[in-house]
Amino acid sequence: MKAAVIVFPGSNCDHDMYHTLKHVLKVQTKFLWHKETALGDVDAVFLPGGFSFGDYLRTGAIARFSPILEEVIRFAKKGGLVFGVCNGFQVLCEAGLLPGVLRRNRQLDFICREVSIKAENAQTRFTSACHPGQVLKMPVAHGEGSYYAEANDLQRIEDNGQVVFRYVTANGRVDEAANINGSLNNIAGICNAQGNILGMMPHPERASEPLLGSADGRVIFTSILASFRIVV
Amino acid sequence: MASYHAKVFIKLKQGILDPQGKAVENALSSLGFSGMSNVRVGKLIELQVQDADVVAAERSVKNACDKLLANPNIESYNFELSLSDEMK
Numbered sequence: 001m002k003a004a005v006i007v008f009p010g011s012n013c014d015h016d017m018y019h020t021l022k023h024v025l026k027v028q029t030k031f032l033w034h035k036e037t038a039l040g041d042v043d044a045v046f047l048p049g050g051f052s053f054g055d056y057l058r059t060g061a062i063a064r065f066s067p068i069l070e071e072v073i074r075f076a077k078k079g080g081l082v083f084g085v086c087n088g089f090q091v092l093c094e095a096g097l098l099p100g101v102l103r104r105n106r107q108l109d110f111i112c113r114e115v116s117i118k119a120e121n122a123q124t125r126f127t128s129a130c131h132p133g134q135v136l137k138m139p140v141a142h143g144e145g146s147y148y149a150e151a152n153d154l155q156r157i158e159d160n161g162q163v164v165f166r167y168v169t170a171n172g173r174v175d176e177a178a179n180i181n182g183s184l185n186n187i188a189g190i191c192n193a194q195g196n197i198l199g200m201m202p203h204p205e206r207a208s209e210p211l212l213g214s215a216d217g218r219v220i221f222t223s224i225l226a227s228f229r230i231v232v
Numbered sequence: 233m234a235s236y237h238a239k240v241f242i243k244l245k246q247g248i249l250d251p252q253g254k255a256v257e258n259a260l261s262s263l264g265f266s267g268m269s270n271v272r273v274g275k276l277i278e279l280q281v282q283d284a285d286v287v288a289a290e291r292s293v294k295n296a297c298d299k300l301l302a303n304p305n306i307e308s309y310n311f312e313l314s315l316s317d318e319m320k
Contacts, residue, residue, distance in 0.1 A: 057301070058303055061300065061303070101306055103248070103249070106251055107251065108251045108252065108255055146249075148248070149305070182251075
């Protein structure tokens, strides 16, 4: 598998993503500046966290019109694997590759701490190495991560199993206390209907080595690799 | 061609939680402003647009709103167009 990490002005988790892919998982990885107009020979595209374009107008709204995004959209629509974390999730929603939008957190505060999320759907290309319902610990760091979708979109993604991750208590219960930011149905991550695009607010790339306090995020990357028949 | 001044108002749709508006409302209340409620915080975007006539300018601004300035999932918009000062 060859990976590309897209870099926007204001991305700040691009090196974390690169490090996890290249040094932890030994994946051939390159950075791609947002002004590039070709993805080149890659199998998977990663949109990192950060504050692309200073979050001006709306989070992800301006990054969505970067030249490279046209290529990412084309790649995604052909079934290419695309993974957006945090700001990357916001960009995917703004680009219309995933339904819904990330609103300002319910309590207005920037939330920066470890959370528990549950792999609600363990049959995706991003979660196949998880047990169904497996609870993963990893950090979040966002001010605008409250997931919202119109009622019919929400119903559709629930019915299709597109809700991949939910915020839960440490023992895996979905409840209001675990809902850190006011997301509808405790949603922390969703995929598209075809299952090749995932967006999530928590940061698995910051929790893929024991040294960092949790290696739970690694299972998402090993699932991605397994979907390319690579065993690590 | 004529030059128009557009004021685009972007609001959160009814029923969408506005924590920012809520915080401002609480601050107003703490300051002693009584009788103020339902605070909603939106955006005002001003821009100049060159177009053949007002119909074309309206179409351009609407297109900009639909594509970039507002997110239809959670926001609604309306706008006002007027001839730019230097054209009057």
